Amino acid sequence: MKRGLFKSSMIYGITLLMVCFQGRIVAKTNSSVWLSSLDLSKMTTGWGKAQADKSITQQKLSIGGVTYEKGVGSHAPSVMHIKLNKGTTRFTSFVGVDDDTEHPNASVVFKIYADNKAVFNSGVMKASDAPKKVDIDLKGAKRLILIVNAAGDGISYDHADWAMAKFEVSGTKPVAVGPPAEKEYILTPKPKPAPKINGPKVFGTRPGNPFIYRIPATGKRPMTFSAENLPPSMSLDVNSGIITGHSPAKRGDYKITLNAKNASGTDSRPFKLVVGDTLALTPPMGWNSWYIHYHRVTDADMRAAADAMIDSGMADYGYMYVNIDDCWSKKKNDTPYRDECEAILPNAKFPDMYALTDYIHSKGLRAGIYTSPGPWNCAGYVGSFQHEQIDAQLFAEWGFDFLKYDWCSYGGHAVDRSRYEYVKPYALMGEILRNVSRDMVYNLCQYGMDSVWQWGADVDGNCWRTTGDLGLMSSYLEVGLSNARHYEYAKPGRWNDPDYILIGWVGNAHAQGEGVKTKLTPSQQYQYMSMWSLMAAPLIFSGDMTKLDDFTLNVLCNHEVIDINQDPLGKQGRIVEQTDEYFIMTKDLEDGSKAVGIFNTSEVELSINVAWKTLDIQGTQTVRDVWRQKDIGTFSKEYQTNVPRRGVSFVRISQ
Numbered sequence: 001m002k003r004g005l006f007k008s009s010m011i012y013g014i015t016l017l018m019v020c021f022q023g024r025i026v027a028k029t030n031s032s033v034w035l036s037s038l039d040l041s042k043m044t045t046g047w048g049k050a051q052a053d054k055s056i057t058q059q060k061l062s063i064g065g066v067t068y069e070k071g072v073g074s075h076a077p078s079v080m081h082i083k084l085n086k087g088t089t090r091f092t093s094f095v096g097v098d099d100d101t102e103h104p105n106a107s108v109v110f111k112i113y114a115d116n117k118a119v120f121n122s123g124v125m126k127a128s129d130a131p132k133k134v135d136i137d138l139k140g141a142k143r144l145i146l147i148v149n150a151a152g153d154g155i156s157y158d159h160a161d162w163a164m165a166k167f168e169v170s171g172t173k174p175v176a177v178g179p180p181a182e183k184e185y186i187l188t189p190k191p192k193p194a195p196k197i198n199g200p201k202v203f204g205t206r207p208g209n210p211f212i213y214r215i216p217a218t219g220k221r222p223m224t225f226s227a228e229n230l231p232p233s234m235s236l237d238v239n240s241g242i243i244t245g246h247s248p249a250k251r252g253d254y255k256i257t258l259n260a261k262n263a264s265g266t267d268s269r270p271f272k273l274v275v276g277d278t279l280a281l282t283p284p285m286g287w288n289s290w291y292i293h294y295h296r297v298t299d300a301d302m303r304a305a306a307d308a309m310i311d312s313g314m315a316d317y318g319y320m321y322v323n324i325d326d327c328w329s330k331k332k333n334d335t336p337y338r339d340e341c342e343a344i345l346p347n348a349k350f351p352d353m354y355a356l357t358d359y360i361h362s363k364g365l366r367a368g369i370y371t372s373p374g375p376w377n378c379a380g381y382v383g384s385f386q387h388e389q390i391d392a393q394l395f396a397e398w399g400f401d402f403l404k405y406d407w408c409s410y411g412g413h414a415v416d417r418s419r420y421e422y423v424k425p426y427a428l429m430g431e432i433l434r435n436v437s438r439d440m441v442y443n444l445c446q447y448g449m450d451s452v453w454q455w456g457a458d459v460d461g462n463c464w465r466t467t468g469d470l471g472l473m474s475s476y477l478e479v480g481l482s483n484a485r486h487y488e489y490a491k492p493g494r495w496n497d498p499d500y501i502l503i504g505w506v507g508n509a510h511a512q513g514e515g516v517k518t519k520l521t522p523s524q525q526y527q528y529m530s531m532w533s534l535m536a537a538p539l540i541f542s543g544d545m546t547k548l549d550d551f552t553l554n555v556l557c558n559h560e561v562i563d564i565n566q567d568p569l570g571k572q573g574r575i576v577e578q579t580d581e582y583f584i585m586t587k588d589l590e591d592g593s594k595a596v597g598i599f600n601t602s603e604v605e606l607s608i609n610v611a612w613k614t615l616d617i618q619g620t621q622t623v624r625d626v627w628r629q630k631d632i633g634t635f636s637k638e639y640q641t642n643v644p645r646r647g648v649s650f651v652r653i654s655q
C-alpha cells in the first residue's frame with residue numbers, strides 16, 4: 001500500500017469512527033459480556049450464594065460430565081432480573097444440574113423471559129442429564145429474567161448451572177437489577193358511614209366463665225348497640241358495644257342478634273354463642289409482640305398495641321387478642337424467678353399484670369400470654385416446667401385469655417422422640433386449661449414436630465404451629481404451602497397455624513432490632529393475607545401497631561377477606577391445581593359458595609384460567625372480587641383472569 005493511500009484511509013477510518021461515535025452506534029462492534037461478570041448478589045438462590053465461574057458448592061462447573069471455565073453456579077429457586085435496554089442482541093448458555101450433586105431429587109427447570117414473554121423452557125432436568133443449549137435472540141429487548149425452579153419436588157440438591165452464559169452486546173451493557181418496583185395499590189374500599197357489623201358469627205365459650213366481647217363494627221361514631229337474646233348473665237354497654245359478664249352456666253347454642261345504629265343507618269348480624277368445651281370456633285384474630293418488640297417488650301408496648309387496635313379500626317374488623325410473647329418473665333441472672341409460694345414473677349418491664357389485662361379488657365379486647373413446658377423459654381426467660389398448674393392458674397387469675405405454649409427447652413426433658421413424649425407436655429397443659437375458670441385459647445407452638453396437626457385437637461389445642469418460625473424461614477409462601485398440606489385437620493376450634501402476618505413495620509427475626517418497612521411487594525402482601533384467610537389460619541399480625549399505615553390496614557382490614565377466614569363452616573382451603581408458576585386454592589363456605597385464590601408465583605403477570613371442573617362446580621356462577629368487593633360478572637364454565645407478578649386474584653364464586 002502506498003503511504004499516501006494508507007494515510008488517507010486512516011483519516012477516512014477515523015472520520016468514520018467519529019461519525020459513528022457521534023451517531024452512538026460505535027458499540028455495533030459487538031462485544032461479549034459474561035453473565036458471571038454481572039452483580040450476582042442480584043441473583044436469588046434457594047440455598048447458598050450464586051457463584052461466578054464455579055458451581056454453588058464452589059467446584060468447577062460441570063454438567064453431564066462436561067466441564068466449563070465460565071458461567072454461574074446457582075441453586076433453585078433462583079431468579080435474576082437483567083436490564084438490557086435494547087443493547088443486547090443475544091444470550092447463549094448451556095444449562096443443567098451441576099455434577100457436584102448426584103442425588104435423585106436434584107431436578108430443576110430453567111426458564112427465561114424476555115420482556116415478560118417466555119422465550120426458553122428447559123423442561124425438567126435431572127442430575128447427570130446432558131447440558132441443554134440456550135440461544136436467544138434479544139434484539140430490541142429491554143429486560144431479561146433468568147429463572148431456575150425446583151421442578152415441583154422440593155429444592156434439595158437443586159444445583160443449577162448457567163454454563164458459558166454470555167451476552168452479545170452492541171450497545172448499553174446488561175446490568176443485573178432487582179425485580180421491578182411496585183407502587184402500593186389500595187384495593188379495599190373505605191368503610192361506609194353506615195354501621196357494618198363484622199367479626200365471627202359463631203363464638204365458643206365454656207360454661208360460667210368470664211366473658212368479654214366488643215362488637216366489631218365499622219361506621220361513623222357515635223353508634224349505639226343492642227343485642228337480641230343476650231343471656232341474662234351478660235350485659236352490653238350501649239355506646240361502646242362491649243359485652244361483659246359471664247357465659248351462661250348451661251351448655252348449648254345461644255342465638256344472639258347483634259345490632260348497631262348510627263345517624264347513617266343500621267346493621268344486624270347473627271352471633272351464635274356456643275357454650276360448651278371448644279373455644280376459638282373461628283380462627284383467633286389479633287396481634288402478638290414478638291416480631292416487633294422481641295426482648296424489649298414492655299407493659300407500655302402492650303397498652304399501646306391495645307390503643308392502636310381500637311384507634312386504627314382493626315378491632316372493628318374482629319381483631320381482639322393483644323398477646324405478649326416471650327420475654328415478660330425473669331432471665332437467668334434476675335433472681336428470684338418465683339415468689340415464696342412458687343408463683344412466677346414478671347420482670348421489671350411488667351410491673352402489674354392485673355392492671356395490664358384490666359387495661360386491655362377495658363377496651364373490650366382480650367389479652368394473651370406466653371410460656372414454655374420447658375424450664376426456659378426460647379429467649380432464655382423462665383418457663384413453666386414443673387409449675388404448669390400454678391402458672392396456668394395465675395395466668396387465668398391475672399386475666400389472660402390466650403396462652404401460647406412454646407416447646408423451647410423442653411427437648412432436654414423428653415425421654416425420647418416418641419409421640420408419647422411430644423404429646424405429654426401439651427396434654428398436661430390442655431387438661432389444666434380445660435379446668436381453669438377462664439376461657440384461654442390454647443396455641444401450641446412446637447414447630448410442627450411429630451405431625452402435631454394429627455394430635456393437636458386431642459390435647460384440646462385450638463391452633464398449632466405447623467412449621468418453624470416464619471421470620472426465620474425463607475418466605476411466607478414456603479411456610480404457607482407447607483401449612484396448606486394439612487388442610488384435612490382443620491375444623492372449628494382446631495386450626496393449623498402458619499405463624500404471624502409479618503407486614504407493615506416489622507423486625508428482622510435474625511437481628512431482633514427495631515422494625516423496618518416490609519420488603520414484600522404490595523402484591524405479595526395481598527397474596528399473604530389471601531392465603532392465610534383461605535387456610536383459616538389465625539390472623540395474628542406481629543408488626544408495629546404504632547406505625548400502621550393505610551396500605552397495611554387495607555391488607556389487614558378487608559371485611560370480605562376476613563369473612564372468608566372466619567367462615568363458620570371452618571374448612572381450610574386446599575390446593576386444587578398447582579404448577580411451577582401458579583396455584584389455585586379453594587375453600588368451601590357455609591353458604592355453599594367457594595372462595596378461590598389464584599396465586600401467581602412467577603416473575604411475570606400471567607393470564608390464568610380456572611375451570612369449573614377444577615372447582616367441582618357447574619353452571620352459571622357469579623364471580624366476585626373480594627379484595628375490591630365488586631362483582632366481576634357471571635361465567636358458565638371457567639373464569640380467566642390476569643394475575644400480577646407474585647400477586648393474587650381472590651374471588652368468591654356462588655350460584
Ligand code: GLA
Pocket residue numbers: 290325326377378379406445468469
Ligand atoms: C420461638 C417461637 C416464636 C417466638 C420465640 C420467642 O422461636 O416459635 O414464635 O415465640 O420462640 O422466643
